Amino acid sequence: MTARALVIEAEELTLFSRRVMAKLSWLCLLTLAGILPIVFWTRTDDTVRTAQWIFFWTVAAVGLGAGWVSGLRVGCAGPLRVPLLAYGTAVLLLPAAAFRFSTGLADGLGVAAGVASALLAAWWLRDPKRFRAFATALLLVHLAVSFYGFIQYMGADPMRWAYQYGGMRPFATLGNPNFLAGHFATLLPWAAVMFLAAPGPVSKIPWLLVTMVWALLVLVAQTRGAWIAVGVSMAWIGWRTWSGGREWFAAQRSWLAAFVVLVILIAVGASARNPELSARIADFVPHDFGQIAKRYTAARAALFMWRDRPVTGFGGGCFKHGFGKYMAKAMPPEEIRQFMHTYSEEYAHCDYLQLIAETGVIGFGLFAWVLVCAVRLLLLRTRDDWAARILLGGGIALGIHAAFNLPLHIGPTTFLCWAGIGLAAVLSSPRTETPVAWAGPAAWSRPVALIAVITVGTLAVLQFAASAYSRVGMDYRNVGDWRISLAAYERGLRVNWDDRREAFYVASMRGQIGDLDTAARMFELEIRRNPYYMDGFTNYGSVLGMQKRIKEAEAPFRRAIELNPAYADAFANLGVALLELGRFPEAESVFQQAVALDPTSAQGRQGLELARARRRP
Numbered sequence: 001m002t003a004r005a006l007v008i009e010a011e012e013l014t015l016f017s018r019r020v021m022a023k024l025s026w027l028c029l030l031t032l033a034g035i036l037p038i039v040f041w042t043r044t045d046d047t048v049r050t051a052q053w054i055f056f057w058t059v060a061a062v063g064l065g066a067g068w069v070s071g072l073r074v075g076c077a078g079p080l081r082v083p084l085l086a087y088g089t090a091v092l093l094l095p096a097a098a099f100r101f102s103t104g105l106a107d108g109l110g111v112a113a114g115v116a117s118a119l120l121a122a123w124w125l126r127d128p129k130r131f132r133a134f135a136t137a138l139l140l141v142h143l144a145v146s147f148y149g150f151i152q153y154m155g156a157d158p159m160r161w162a163y164q165y166g167g168m169r170p171f172a173t174l175g176n177p178n179f180l181a182g183h184f185a186t187l188l189p190w191a192a193v194m195f196l197a198a199p200g201p202v203s204k205i206p207w208l209l210v211t212m213v214w215a216l217l218v219l220v221a222q223t224r225g226a227w228i229a230v231g232v233s234m235a236w237i238g239w240r241t242w243s244g245g246r247e248w249f250a251a252q253r254s255w256l257a258a259f260v261v262l263v264i265l266i267a268v269g270a271s272a273r274n275p276e277l278s279a280r281i282a283d284f285v286p287h288d289f290g291q292i293a294k295r296y297t298a299a300r301a302a303l304f305m306w307r308d309r310p311v312t313g314f315g316g317g318c319f320k321h322g323f324g325k326y327m328a329k330a331m332p333p334e335e336i337r338q339f340m341h342t343y344s345e346e347y348a349h350c351d352y353l354q355l356i357a358e359t360g361v362i363g364f365g366l367f368a369w370v371l372v373c374a375v376r377l378l379l380l381r382t383r384d385d386w387a388a389r390i391l392l393g394g395g396i397a398l399g400i401h402a403a404f405n406l407p408l409h410i411g412p413t414t415f416l417c418w419a420g421i422g423l424a425a426v427l428s429s430p431r432t433e434t435p436v437a438w439a440g441p442a443a444w445s446r447p448v449a450l451i452a453v454i455t456v457g458t459l460a461v462l463q464f465a466a467s468a469y470s471r472v473g474m475d476y477r478n479v480g481d482w483r484i485s486l487a488a489y490e491r492g493l494r495v496n497w498d499d500r501r502e503a504f505y506v507a508s509m510r511g512q513i514g515d516l517d518t519a520a521r522m523f524e525l526e527i528r529r530n531p532y533y534m535d536g537f538t539n540y541g542s543v544l545g546m547q548k549r550i551k552e553a554e555a556p557f558r559r560a561i562e563l564n565p566a567y568a569d570a571f572a573n574l575g576v577a578l579l580e581l582g583r584f585p586e587a588e589s590v591f592q593q594a595v596a597l598d599p600t601s602a603q604g605r606q607g608l609e610l611a612r613a614r615r616r617p
Contacts, residue, residue, distance in 0.1 A: 021070035028063025032364030034137035060113035076425035078123030088115035098315020107316025109431035114418035121422025182227035182407035189393030225404025233397035293335035300330035302357035320346040324532030339566035431565035568598035
């Protein structure tokens with residue numbers, strides 16, 4: 001073989017390798033669109049922090065890394081490039097100032113995965129064929145999710161994922177009715193705009209049916225914030241379509257009338273079938289402040305957190321670690337009984353407040369910069385571009401719902417958000433031809449990309465392992481098999497040493513099997529690492545009491561009450577300690593407070609009777 005032939009063969013191998021990596025990059029984006037909403041099973045709100053996020057991190061990182069290695073200019077041109085890269089860089093640096101490093105890093109990886117998805121979308125979806133494939137995958141998977149949601153709503157859920165809602169509030173694979181409603185509120189403008197844009201009955205009717213299905217799913221999920229978001233986004237789409245062509249809009253009046261009639265009939269039928277739904281509609285604006293007291297408290301606590309750490313915040317994902325510090329100050333005194341069983345809240349129930357509390361001015365400012373640039377690009381095209389109306393309509397719904405709930409804290413909706421930002425970049429510099437691989441980046445970029453993919457992949461695997469061990473531990477804990485539960489939790493803690501929840505469960509299981517010394521040491525370590533962890537103080541005091549260290553147990557119980565003045569269990573436990581110490585008048589007073597907060601507390605009522613009996617001469 002000649003030297004020239006060797007050179008040609010090497011070039012072909014290199015070209016083939018680049019093509020393979022380019023295909024892998026495209027496959028990753030398509031996989032996120034087609035699998036992310038149904039990638040895992042869950043029975044609780046663990047949706048927010050486990051398998052979906054891990055899947056999201058891994059696939060997005062692999063896709064971006066493969067695109068970079070293939071020699072493609074992965075990224076977007078124009079006004080979005082700098083804010084996207086700045087935000088992606090900042091969220092990986094902010095964990096250095098986080099209250100819990102691993103929690104901040106996990107949250108940062110989620111945002112970085114979103115930025116990676118935006119960059120992939122901005123590159124690959126310039127090709128109309130790929131754009132159609134991407135949209136088809138999104139449509140099919142979300143029709144499947146909505147179908148399963150209706151199965152839940154009818155009470156026929158074979159997996160019993162929605163058992164705690166009695167089959168009356170579906171959440172499909174998205175973990176929570178609020179998450180499901182926010183997700184489909186973001187998608188609904190897509191179906192509505194396609195219905196309006198379709199040229200004839202054959203194409204209009206399918207999109208009308210999709211619109212009805214998704215609108216009904218948002219309705220029966222019973223999330224008022226999503227209802228408001230849908231109403232505003234649909235009104236904006238209608239106004240924009242009217243201002244873009246009044247004659248054309250008037251010609252659609254029969255279809256629009258049919259749409260309105262169907263919406264009314266479906267809403268009336270669903271409300272008649274489900275009394276809980278009709279009651280929620282009737283009480284659209286809650287008259288009882290108690291219904292929103294916890295959200296109000298979480299919002300105030302978020303503002304206190306931001307005031308104390310305005311530049312970098314407490315760290316991504318660290319709201320749950322700082323909430324206890326401000327809870328007593330933030331809760332309204334007249335609603336104190338709302339908090340008698342409250343543990344450390346993990347969410348502010350407002351994405352914007354949580355973002356500014358966790359990432360400070362830096363994170364919030366960069367995110368706002370990205371959004372403003374994307375909206376500016378879309379506004380320039382909404383008059384004559386249906387795709388821009390879809391994206392901006394969905395963005396309006398997502399933005400409004402984020403003010404009431406947590407759509408940006410679940411993997412699937414985060415992906416929709418970032419993919420939409422990438423599409424905004426596509427519309428800003430449209431190209432109809434498929435991009436051609438260029439000569440390749442500098443030689444150092446490929447190993448850097450591979451190292452980044454390996455690093456993110458390793459972190460994702462560790463997080464997945466910790467999540468899996470936690471699930472096993474929880475299942476065995478629920479059936480009372482403490483030793484197997486302990487073994488699972490300890491393995492999870494070895495994988496993720498900074499996980500406060502795993503350490504808490506390990507200590508609890510140690511106490512259950514009688515290893516009180518280890519349990520006490522672990523609880524003491526946890527409350528040193530987080531001096532605002534009310535549950536940790538209560539459990540630490542209980543273990544000390546089991547060790548007959550009653551005098552020492554008093555202080556942790558009082559600290560838990562200081563953090564949460566409505567913590568009925570902490571009052572009851574403190575009362576038991578005071579009984580053991582022979583301080584009967586104090587014990588009676590404490591038990592009275594426990595019963596006043598929670599009249600159903602058996603420990604509080606029995607302790608009160610015992611304290612009164614021992615006071616009698």
